[in-house]
Amino acid sequence: MRELIGLCQKLLRDGDVKVVIGYEEGPRGVRPAVITDPAGCERLVFDHRAVHNLVAYLSPRRGHLRDLGRAAVVVKGCDVAAFATLLRESQLEREGAVLVGVRCGGVYRSAAGSGPLDEKNVADRCGDCGLREPGTVDHLVGELPAAPPVSGRRAARIAEIENMSPAERFAYWREVLADCVRCNACRSACPLCVCERCLADKTDPRWVESSPHPRGNLSWHMARALHLAGRCVDCGDCERACPFGIPLTLINGKVGLVMRERFGFAPGEDPEVPAPIGTFDTDDSQEFIR
Numbered sequence: 001m002r003e004l005i006g007l008c009q010k011l012l013r014d015g016d017v018k019v020v021i022g023y024e025e026g027p028r029g030v031r032p033a034v035i036t037d038p039a040g041c042e043r044l045v046f047d048h049r050a051v052h053n054l055v056a057y058l059s060p061r062r063g064h065l066r067d068l069g070r071a072a073v074v075v076k077g078c079d080v081a082a083f084a085t086l087l088r089e090s091q092l093e094r095e096g097a098v099l100v101g102v103r104c105g106g107v108y109r110s111a112a113g114s115g116p117l118d119e120k121n122v123a124d125r126c127g128d129c130g131l132r133e134p135g136t137v138d139h140l141v142g143e144l145p146a147a148p149p150v151s152g153r154r155a156a157r158i159a160e161i162e163n164m165s166p167a168e169r170f171a172y173w174r175e176v177l178a179d180c181v182r183c184n185a186c187r188s189a190c191p192l193c194v195c196e197r198c199l200a201d202k203t204d205p206r207w208v209e210s211s212p213h214p215r216g217n218l219s220w221h222m223a224r225a226l227h228l229a230g231r232c233v234d235c236g237d238c239e240r241a242c243p244f245g246i247p248l249t250l251i252n253g254k255v256g257l258v259m260r261e262r263f264g265f266a267p268g269e270d271p272e273v274p275a276p277i278g279t280f281d282t283d284d285s286q287e288f289i290r
């Protein structure tokens, strides 16, 4: 921890950055911290509770934070994948932020987690992680901890839903999504929901009903899942932000599996690797591309 604190203090003192975005103790576990003075860096913590994807604070939609000046952001490998996605899509410039990577031993499902990391409390995304020691950051701190345990929870849930008949599956999602009040907390929390004007807010034409209604809710969540196909880094911030605990990562997790199976793609830390959405191949076997 001293290594992380000392490095962030130095970055601020040397004027390399104006602000450090990291984690600090909060009333319910750790929470994001925005620190502008070297002494404040003493508040920084990093452990299995560091669940949030702080790259969200670099999003073009968080202009008020960008106004503070160049930021150093404490990142895990999976967060770097979100940064790479934003670079690939020309939403950020590489030199616009300093990435302070931390070697990662996995995180809990919630920032308020406690006790040893096990298959019950570990985040679903950690099981097959290849990014625990990110290579594209500006600084990398800490020793590499033991690999996190694997949770089979989500895979089992996806298999259960896949085994339903189409009518049962439709009824399941209709019921689950009926709880959505369209507060947009999921959209605000996501590091990759970056559109200046979301399709769900457009009124001419109106693509998606904006009031909470089963029909509009289904359209909204289908549109959101497709817009995040091959982009979602499975940070879970959308699901944690949802006041009704709607299992959004089940939807994005399933779409992520499809992207792996059909396109051999999962978001990684190299922005030069083309993503399926945003590229095309004139040799594609399907006619629609020509």
Ligand code: SF4
Pocket (backbone or CB within 6 Å): 076, 077, 078, 079, 104, 105, 106, 107, 123, 125, 126, 127, 129, 130, 131, 132, 148
């Ligand atoms: S997915 Fe990998 S980098 Fe991200 S929290 Fe889990 S172990 Fe760490």
Ligand code: SF4
Pocket (backbone or CB within 6 Å): 053, 189, 190, 191, 192, 193, 228, 231, 232, 233, 234, 235, 236, 237, 238, 239, 248, 249, 252
């Ligand atoms: S859709 Fe959810 S899990 Fe995926 S990147 Fe956005 S906030 Fe993270």
Ligand code: SF4
Pocket (backbone or CB within 6 Å): 179, 180, 181, 182, 183, 184, 185, 186, 187, 241, 242, 243, 244, 245, 246
């Ligand atoms: S945070 Fe939950 S309730 Fe709010 S719009 Fe998203 S899914 Fe719906």
